[in-house]
Amino acid sequence: MQKSLFGYGKTTKALAQKFGGFHIYDDTFKEPKEDEFNNILLNPSYFNPALSELEIMSPGFPPKHKLIKEARNLTSEYDYFYDVSPKTVWISGTNGKTTTTQMSQHLLAKIGSQMGANVGIPLAELDPYARLWILETSSFTMHYTKKAKPELYALLPITQDHLSWHGSFKAYEKAKLSVLSRMNECDVAILPAKYKDVKTKAYIITYENDEDLALKMGIDMAKISFKTPFLLDAILALSIEKILLDSTSYELLNSFVILDNKLEEFKDKKQRLWVNDSKATNLDATKAALIRYKDKDIHLILGGDSKGVDLSPLFAFMKDFKIRIYLIGTSKKQCEVLAKEYDIKYSLCENLEDAVFKIDKSLNLNEVALLSPACASLDEFSSYAQRAELFKDCVARL
Numbered sequence: 001m002q003k004s005l006f007g008y009g010k011t012t013k014a015l016a017q018k019f020g021g022f023h024i025y026d027d028t029f030k031e032p033k034e035d036e037f038n039n040i041l042l043n044p045s046y047f048n049p050a051l052s053e054l055e056i057m058s059p060g061f062p063p064k065h066k067l068i069k070e071a072r073n074l075t076s077e078y079d080y081f082y083d084v085s086p087k088t089v090w091i092s093g094t095n096g097k098t099t100t101t102q103m104s105q106h107l108l109a110k111i112g113s114q115m116g117a118n119v120g121i122p123l124a125e126l127d128p129y130a131r132l133w134i135l136e137t138s139s140f141t142m143h144y145t146k147k148a149k150p151e152l153y154a155l156l157p158i159t160q161d162h163l164s165w166h167g168s169f170k171a172y173e174k175a176k177l178s179v180l181s182r183m184n185e186c187d188v189a190i191l192p193a194k195y196k197d198v199k200t201k202a203y204i205i206t207y208e209n210d211e212d213l214a215l216k217m218g219i220d221m222a223k224i225s226f227k228t229p230f231l232l233d234a235i236l237a238l239s240i241e242k243i244l245l246d247s248t249s250y251e252l253l254n255s256f257v258i259l260d261n262k263l264e265e266f267k268d269k270k271q272r273l274w275v276n277d278s279k280a281t282n283l284d285a286t287k288a289a290l291i292r293y294k295d296k297d298i299h300l301i302l303g304g305d306s307k308g309v310d311l312s313p314l315f316a317f318m319k320d321f322k323i324r325i326y327l328i329g330t331s332k333k334q335c336e337v338l339a340k341e342y343d344i345k346y347s348l349c350e351n352l353e354d355a356v357f358k359i360d361k362s363l364n365l366n367e368v369a370l371l372s373p374a375c376a377s378l379d380e381f382s383s384y385a386q387r388a389e390l391f392k393d394c395v396a397r398l
Helices: 010-019 066-070 077-084 097-111 139-144 169-182 210-217 231-245 250-254 283-292 312-318 332-341 352-360 384-396
Strands: 002-006 023-025 040-042 052-057 087-092 113-117 132-136 152-155 188-192 203-207 264-267 273-276 298-302 323-327 345-348 368-371
Touching: 002 010, 010 052, 010 077, 052 066, 077 139, 087 097, 087 231, 097 113, 097 132, 097 231, 097 250, 139 169, 152 169, 152 231, 188 231, 203 210, 210 231, 231 250, 264 384, 273 384, 283 298, 283 312, 298 352, 312 332, 323 332, 323 352, 332 345, 352 368, 352 384, 368 384
Parallel strands: 002 023, 002 052, 023 040, 087 132, 087 152, 113 132, 152 188, 188 203, 273 368, 298 323, 298 368, 323 345
Antiparallel strands: 264 273
């Protein structure tokens, strides 16, 4: 019998290199071959479920894929490592989970914690003897996970995202909440107030907003240097520290530096303000960026892969801003229809570079040029990071 991996991304590559001896199925493999770790690389057409005793998929592997439908022994990365992992904190939600995870690691590294999962570090690369794993947990992973659960689950608000993958918002929300049914009396869950009645044995702390959570956790917001949209992330990270260590390290938190691609401000040769918010891949992330610059005239680059999400709430939100939008990607025609409906000024652009050059012709010193697409990047780029690099490169060449 064989052990199988579906997809050849970071997660499965790390497993293949750590353990070896897998049959790895990916659409990019045309002919069978063996790698240096004794793994057999195969096209999915070679998969025989009767010969496979275990199948681990890359987290984003779509549930409608032929391999998933044929598999008989599907196991998520989380379930595979559950019996050998240390205590874990899972952090999820729609916006802010990467920042919250990174902030939490910043606060808890002093006790020997390690950070991983959706933040870009596979579980196979984490130390099973670490005191704590802090895991940014995606809805994809939670969809496939049936056994693993954390000792502490911190959930940011859930809004529409990844609907083409999950099929509906209800299914997306269900994935985010699924772990609660496996948690027990010794576990803690921090949840938005709308989920106060969810069935779980865990001890629940609910919150209406950042102020409410700070009040319930005894956190002094005046001592936090971060503002919206990072304020709730910071309060959640401090809440996690307080639950685990009964301490709140304000100075340590305030030394945390927000990484690139999230409201990253820079100026061009004419000293005009540009903002790289390429990581804003859904509506609420873009709304948060717009609120930050609400007092300025905004030139917004919008579009990409909408992931099946209805973008009209964002356009309804934008209609009261001083804004012109520059439309890119596969969603630009959809956005054009909405721009006309909500009477928002817009320009259709051939690509991201064209959008930057169009903005250059009209951007004034007291205005802001903002890349906050509200859409994923995979229609035209390998990642939101590559989209960001092109954006910054285009601005540098103005």
